[in-house]
Amino acid sequence: xxxxxxxxxxxQNPWWADKNKILEDHKLKKLNQLKFKWNPxxxxxxxxxxxxxxxxxxPRQVGKTTLIKLIIKDLLLNKKVDxxxxxxxxxxxxxxxxxQIIQTYLSWRSKTKKDRKYIFLDEICSxxxxxxxxxxxxxxxxxxxxxxxxxGSHAMDLKHSTELMPGRRGGKDNDPLDKILxxxxxxxxxxxLWPDFKKIKFDLGIVKIKDRQKKILDLFEGKIDKxxxxxxxxxxxxxxxxxxxxxxxxxxxxxxxxQTKKEISTNLFNVYITAVIGSLRKYKYKEEYFKQLIRxxxxxxxxxxxxxxxxxxxxxxxxxxxxDYIEALEDLYTLNKVxxxxxxxxxxxxxxxxYIQDPFIxxxxxxxxxxxxxxxxxxxxxxxxxxxxxKLVESVVYNHLCRLVFxxxxxxxxxxxxxxxxxxxxxxxxxxxxxxxxDKVYPFEVKYQxxxxxxxxxxxxxxxxxxxxxxNELGLHRNYVKIxxxxxxxxx
Numbered sequence: 095x096x097x098x099x100x101x102x103x104x105x106q107n108p109w110w111a112d113k114n115k116i117l118e119d120h121k122l123k124k125l126n127q128l129k130f131k132w133n134p135x136x137x138x139x140x141x142x143x144x145x146x147x148x149x150x151x152x153p154r155q156v157g158k159t160t161l162i163k164l165i166i167k168d169l170l171l172n173k174k175v176d177x178x179x180x181x182x183x184x185x186x187x188x189x190x191x192x193x194q195i196i197q198t199y200l201s202w203r204s205k206t207k208k209d210r211k212y213i214f215l216d217e218i219c220s221x222x223x224x225x226x227x228x229x230x231x232x233x234x235x236x237x238x239x240x241x242x243x244x245x246g247s248h249a250m251d252l253k254h255s256t257e258l259m260p261g262r263r264g265g266k267d268n269d270p271l272d273k274i275l276x277x278x279x280x281x282x283x284x285x286x287l288w289p290d291f292k293k294i295k296f297d298l299g300i301v302k303i304k305d306r307q308k309k310i311l312d313l314f315e316g317k318i319d320k321x322x323x324x325x326x327x328x329x330x331x332x333x334x335x336x337x338x339x340x341x342x343x344x345x346x347x348x349x350x351x352x353q354t355k356k357e358i359s360t361n362l363f364n365v366y367i368t369a370v371i372g373s374l375r376k377y378k379y380k381e382e383y384f385k386q387l388i389r390x391x392x393x394x395x396x397x398x399x400x401x402x403x404x405x406x407x408x409x410x411x412x413x414x415x416x417x418d419y420i421e422a423l424e425d426l427y428t429l430n431k432v433x434x435x436x437x438x439x440x441x442x443x444x445x446x447x448x449y450i451q452d453p454f455i456x457x458x459x460x461x462x463x464x465x466x467x468x469x470x471x472x473x474x475x476x477x478x479x480x481x482x483x484x485k486l487v488e489s490v491v492y493n494h495l496c497r498l499v500f501x502x503x504x505x506x507x508x509x510x511x512x513x514x515x516x517x518x519x520x521x522x523x524x525x526x527x528x529x530x531x532x533d534k535v536y537p538f539e540v541k542y543q544x545x546x547x548x549x550x551x552x553x554x555x556x557x558x559x560x561x562x563x564x565x566n567e568l569g570l571h572r573n574y575v576k577i578x579x580x581x582x583x584x585x586x
Contacts, residue, residue, distance in 0.1 A: 098191065098198045106184060109177040113170045121160045122167065129354060130286050132346045134161055136273050142169070142212060142241040146264040147228065150245045152275035153427035153451065154369035155345055158245040159184075161275060162214050165243070169212060179209055184216040192221045193230070200236050211240045219246035220376075247373060248425050270504050276427070277344030277452040279497055280490070280583035284335050287353065291328075295584075298324055303501050306585045310498065314536055314559035316573040325581050326568055332580035340477055340486060343454030363458045363469035373426055379419060383410055387419050388463035391429065391448050395485045396526075398434070398445055420448070427451050428459060430492060432527075435515040437556065439530060447516055449489040456486055487542045487579065491563055492527060494586040495538065499529050501586075517553075525553040525560075538563060546576055 108115035116122065125131060134157065140148055142165075150158055166182060169175040181199045185192060192215070203211060218224045224244075231237050265271045284291055295301050298321040300309070309319045325332075342352045345366075352358050371381055386408040394404070401413035401420075410416050423429045434445035450456040457473035466472040476482045496510035503513070517525040517537060529536040537560040541550050546567050554560040554574050562576040569576055 098195055100198070100202050103181070103183070103195065103199055103202075106182055107177075107180070109166070109170055109180065113177045116163070116167045116170050119163050119167075121163045125160055125164075128346065128350045130346070130350050132157070132278060132282070132286055132349075133164075134275060135282075136275055137161060137164065139269075140165065140243065140273065141266070141269060142243075143210075144264060144266060145237065145240060146271065147232075147237075147242045147244070148271050148273060150243060150273045150275055151427075152247065153277070153455070154247050154373065155347065155366050156275050156277055156427075157346055158247070158275055159216055162216060162243065162245065166212075166214065175212065176206075176209060178203065179206070180212045180214075182214040182216070185220045186217045190221075192218075192224060193227050196227070196231060200231070207239065209239065213240055213242045215242070215244045217246060218244040219248040247427070270508075272508075274500075274508070276493075276497075277454070278346070278349075279344065279494055279586060280336065280339055280580075281586065283339050283344055283349070284332065284584065286349065287335060287338075288331070294328065300325075300585060307498075307502060310561075310582075310585050311536075313561050313575040313577065316559055316570060316575065318568065318570070318575060318577075322577070322581060322585075323568070325584065326578075329578060329580060332584065333578075336580045336583070337477070340453050340483070340490070341457070341473055343452040343456070345452070345454050348454050358454075358470045358473070360467075360469055363461060366455070366458050367462050370426055370428060374422060377422060379422055383408070383415070383419055384423070385463050386410065387416060388423075388459050391420075391450075392460055392463065394448065396447055396449065396488050398447055400444075428455055430489075430496075431511060432492065433511055433515050434518055435528065435530070436518050437520055439535060441512070441515055449492045450486070451489075451493060453486060453490065456489065484540075484542050488526065488540050490583070491538070491540050491579070494583055495527055495529060498586045499531055502529075502531050519553060519556045521555070523553045523555070537561070540579075541565075542579065546571075 104110050108118070150161065152158055162182065166180055169180055170177060183195055221227070263271050278286065300306050300321060309322060312319060338352070342348045342358065348358055348362055351362060374381070374384060387410070390404055390407060401417045405411070405413055405416045420429060420431070424431055428451055430449045430451060432447045432449060434442045436442070450459065457469065457476060460476060461469040461472040476486065492514065495514050499510070499513040500508050513530050515528055515530065517528040519525070525537045526540045527538045535557070537554060537557050539550065539553060539560065539562045541562055542565050544565060546562065546564050548571065550562060551571050551574050558573060560574045562574060563579050563582050564576045566578055567576045568578055568581065
C-alpha cells in the first residue's frame with residue numbers, strides 16, 4: 095500500500111499555503127478566459143452548512159470539476175473558511191488509495207474536529223466499491239462536521255453505490271442529495287448569449303420555476319398565457335439562437351469556441367470522444383462494438399427497436415451484449431432510452447426508443463461512428479438533412495421534458511424513464527412523448543415542419559388536451575395547443 099503525507103496531498107490543495115492560489119487553478123483560469131461564462135444553477139442547491147454527502151453526476155466535459163473549484167473559491171474568498179479545512183482530490187489518479195488519502199487528511203486535521211471540513215472527491219467512479227469506503231468513515235464518526243461532495247461521470251455506478259448508503263448521507267428534508275449537472279438547456283443557452291433576455295424573462299413572468307410550470311400545465315387546459323403570446327415578439331431571435339444550439343449543444347467550451355471562431359475544432363470533438371472511449375475501456379468494453387452500435391442507433395433514432403434486430407448489421411452475435419453496451423453509453427450520459435406506455439399508464443420496457451443526450455454529443459458520435467475526418471462539416475451537413483435534423487430536434491425535446499418533470503417532482507436518483515415515455519393509444523396511434531405526473535398523463539407531439547395540418551393532431555384523440563410542439567405556429571386546434579419549439583423550450 096502506498097502511504098501519503100500532507101506534502102503530497104498539498105499538491106492538489108495549493109490554497110493551504112495561500113488561499114489566493116485558488117485563482118491560479120487551471121480550471122478557473124480557463125473559465126475566466128471564456129467570453130461566455132456559465133454559472134450552473136445547481137450551485138445554489140448545494141448546502142454545505144450541514145453534515146452531508148452529495149453526489150454530482152453528469153457527462154464528461156460538462157464542467158463538474160469546474161463547478162467544484164467555483165464552490166471552493168467561494169468558500170475561501172467569500173465565506174472566509176480556513177483553507178486547511180478544504181480538501182480536494184482527483185481520484186482519476188491514485189484511485190486505489192482513496193481510503194489512505196482520506197485518512198491522512200482527517201488525521202492531519204483531527205485537532206480541529208469542531209471546525210467544519212469540506213471534502214471534495216472528483217471522479218469517484220474510478221474507485222471500486224467507493225461507497226463502502228465512505229460508509230467505513232461515516233460509521234466511525236469521522237465525517238462529523240464534514241460536508242462532502244463526490245463527482246462522477248458514470249450514472250449507474252453512482253446510483254448503485256449511493257443506494258448502499260441509506261441514512262448515512264445526512265441532509266435536510268426536501269433536499270435531494272444526488273445532483274445532475276447536464277449540458278445547458280436552451281433557456282440557459284439563450285441567457286448566456288443574450289444577457290438582456292434576463293430582463294425580458296422578468297417582464298414576462300417566466301423567471302420562477304413555478305410560474306413556468308403553471309404556464310406549461312395550463313396549455314393542457316387549452317389556455318395560452320398572455321406572456322407566451324408576448325414571447326412571440328422575440329421568436330425570430332430565439333429561432334436564430336435555436337439553430338446555433340442545434341449545432342453546439344450546451345457544453346460551455348463548445349459554445350465559446352463557436353461564438354468566437356464560428357467553427358468547432360476537430361480537437362474539441364476528439365476531446366469528448368476520447369473521454370467517452372477512455373471511460374468505456376475502464377469497463378473492458380470493445381471500441382469497435384460501440385462504433386457499430388452507434389451507427390445502428392443513428393439509423394433507428396426515435397423509432398421503436400428491439401435488441402435482436404439491433405444486432406443484425408453488426409458483428410455482435412448476442413442481443414444481450416448489445417443491451418449491455420447501450421446501457422453503458424446511457425450510463426455515460428450519451429444516450430437516453432425511452433419506454434412505451436399505454437392507456438393503463440403501465441411502462442413497458444420491452445418496447446423502447448433511443449435518443450441522444452445533447453446536440454454536440456449527437457454530432458460527435460455521428461461523426462466518430464461514421465469515420466468522418468471533419469466533424470464540424472459533418473455537423474453542419476446533419477442540420478441540412480431534414481430527416482436527421484428532425485430526429486435531433488426530437489432528442490432535444492425529450493431531454494427538456496425530462497428536466498421539466500424533474501422540476502415538478504425533484505427527488506434523489508431521479509430516473510426519467512419512470513416519468514417520460516412514448517405513448518400508444520387504444521387505436522395503436524403513437525404520441526412522441528407523455529409525461530406521467532401526479533397520476534395524470536400529459537401528451538406532447540413534435541412536428542418540426544413549416545405547416546401544421548389537422549391530421550397532425552390525430553394521436554391526441556385519447557386526450558382532452560395536448561401540446562403539439564411546432565416550428566412556427568402558436569394557437570389552438572380544438573382544445574389542443576400548438577406552440578413553436580423555441581418558445582416552449584424557454585418555459586422549461
